[in-house]
Amino acid sequence: MNDFLVIGGGIAGTSAAARLAPLGKTLLLEREPALGYHASGRSAALFEANYGLDSTVALSRASADFHANAQGGFLSPRGLMLVAKADDAAAFEAACLDLNMDPIPLSRAFDMVPILNPDMIGYTAYHEEAYDIDTDREIQVFASIARDHGGAVITGQDVTAIRRAHSGWIVTSNGTDHEARSIVNAAGAWVDEIARMAGIKPLGFTPLRRSMARLPAPGGHDVSRWPMLIGAHEDWYAKPDAGKFLVSPADEDPQEPHDAWADDMVLAEGLARYEEHVTTPVTRVESNWAGLRTFSPDRNLVIGPASDDPFFLWCAGQGGYGFQTAPAASRLLADVVSGRPSELDATTLAALNPQRFA
Numbered sequence: 001m002n003d004f005l006v007i008g009g010g011i012a013g014t015s016a017a018a019r020l021a022p023l024g025k026t027l028l029l030e031r032e033p034a035l036g037y038h039a040s041g042r043s044a045a046l047f048e049a050n051y052g053l054d055s056t057v058a059l060s061r062a063s064a065d066f067h068a069n070a071q072g073g074f075l076s077p078r079g080l081m082l083v084a085k086a087d088d089a090a091a092f093e094a095a096c097l098d099l100n101m102d103p104i105p106l107s108r109a110f111d112m113v114p115i116l117n118p119d120m121i122g123y124t125a126y127h128e129e130a131y132d133i134d135t136d137r138e139i140q141v142f143a144s145i146a147r148d149h150g151g152a153v154i155t156g157q158d159v160t161a162i163r164r165a166h167s168g169w170i171v172t173s174n175g176t177d178h179e180a181r182s183i184v185n186a187a188g189a190w191v192d193e194i195a196r197m198a199g200i201k202p203l204g205f206t207p208l209r210r211s212m213a214r215l216p217a218p219g220g221h222d223v224s225r226w227p228m229l230i231g232a233h234e235d236w237y238a239k240p241d242a243g244k245f246l247v248s249p250a251d252e253d254p255q256e257p258h259d260a261w262a263d264d265m266v267l268a269e270g271l272a273r274y275e276e277h278v279t280t281p282v283t284r285v286e287s288n289w290a291g292l293r294t295f296s297p298d299r300n301l302v303i304g305p306a307s308d309d310p311f312f313l314w315c316a317g318q319g320g321y322g323f324q325t326a327p328a329a330s331r332l333l334a335d336v337v338s339g340r341p342s343e344l345d346a347t348t349l350a351a352l353n354p355q356r357f358a
C-alpha cells in the first residue's frame with residue numbers, strides 16, 4: 001500500500017513527490033513517456049517574485065531560497081524590462097506598481113536592448129531581480145529526491161479509473177491497480193477530470209492556452225544578456241533563449257484539456273504587438289508551441305485536502321506560476337499532510353486552502 005499516489009509528472013507532481021516521499025511510501029504516475037511533457041515543458045522559465053496575486057507572490061518569495069541554493073541552484077540572471085509606448089503612460093504606471101519596478105531613462109534601456117524603437121517607446125522600467133530557471137533540471141532533481149527517499153516515479157502510466165476502497169483508494173493505470181491511502185491530484189489541465197474519476201467535486205478549473213514563437217536573434221545581435229521584455233499591457237513579452245528570441249502573445253484563451261498547440265492568428269497578432277516596439281521586423285518564426293496554464297476560479301493555487309474527502313489532496317491551479325511557486329507549494333502540501341506548522345502567513349494559507357470552495 002502506498003501512502004501517497006501522485007497523479008501527474010510536471011513540476012507540481014514531481015515537487016509534491018519529493019516533499020512527500022520522506023513522509024511515506026510514494027508513487028508518481030505520469031501518462032506521457034517523459035516528465036514535464038505538457039505545461040512544464042513549455043514555459044518561459046522565469047522567476048519573477050512580484051508576478052501574480054498576493055498568495056502567488058508569497059509562495060514565490062518562500063520558494064526563492066530553494067531555487068537559488070538547493071542542489072547548486074537553478075537560477076541565472078535575466079532581469080526584466082517594462083516597455084511602453086509614448087501614449088501609454090497610465091498603463092506604464094499601473095504595471096510599474098504591479099511588478100514593483102522603477103522607471104529608468106530611455107537611453108539606458110536603448111543601450112541594454114538596441115532593437116527598441118526610439119520613435120515608439122516613451123517609458124521604460126527595469127529591475128534585476130528576475131531570473132531564468134533551469135526548469136528541466138529542477139523537475140529531474142525533484143524526481144530524484146523522491147526516488148532517493150524510496151519513492152517510485154513511473155512514466156507512460158495513464159490513470160483511467162479511481163475508486164474508493166475501505167482503507168484508501170484503488171487507482172488503475174495501464175490495467176494495473178495501485179492502492180494508496182491518499183491521492184495527490186497534480187494533473188495540470190486535467191485536475192477536474194481526475195476529481196470526477198475519483199467521485200470528488202470538480203472545482204471549476206480553466207486551462208488557458210499560452211503560445212510562444214521562437215525567432216532567430218533579431219538583427220543578428222548577441223541577445224544572451226538582454227533582459228526579458230514585457231509590454232505595459234502585458235499583451236506580449238519576449239525573452240532570449242539559447243541564442244534565439246522567444247516572443248509570446250501572452251494569450252489566455254480557454255481550452256479543454258489537451259496537448260495544446262499555437263493558433264497561427266493569435267501568434268501573428270502577438271508578434272505584431274511586439275513589432276510595434278522594435279526596429280527589427282519578424283521575418284521568420286523557427287518554431288512555435290503552446291501550453292495550458294490552468295487556473296482555479298479565483299486564480300489562487302489550490303493546495304491541500306478536498307473538502308469532500310481529506311485523503312484526496314489538491315495540488316492544482318498553478319496557472320502561469322507553477323515553477324516559481326513549486327518549492328513552497330510542495331512544502332505546504334507536506335506541512336498540511338504531516339501537521340507541521342507552515343512558514344506561510346494565515347492570509348496566504350486561507351487563499352490557498354481548498355476549503356474556500358466548500
Ligand SMILES: Cc1cc2nc3c(=O)[nH]c(=O)nc-3n(C[C@H](O)[C@H](O)[C@H](O)COP(=O)(O)OP(=O)(O)OC[C@H]3O[C@@H](n4cnc5c(N)ncnc54)[C@H](O)[C@@H]3O)c2cc1C
Pocket residue numbers: 007008009010011012013029030031032036037038039040041042043044045046047157158159160186187188189190210211212248290291292293294316318319320321322323324325
Ligand atoms: C507558455 C507558458 C509560459 C509559462 N511561463 C512560466 C514562467 O515563466 N514561470 C513559471 O513559474 N511558470 C510559467 N508557466 C506556467 C507553468 O509552466 C505551469 O504553471 C506549470 O508547468 C504547471 O505544472 P503542472 O505540473 O501543474 O502541469 P503539467 O506540467 O501540465 O503536468 C500535469 C501532468 O499530469 C499528467 N496527467 C494528466 N492526466 C493524467 C492521467 N489521467 N494519468 C497520468 N498522468 C496524467 C499530464 O500528462 C501532465 O504531464 C508558463 C506556462 C506556459 C504554457
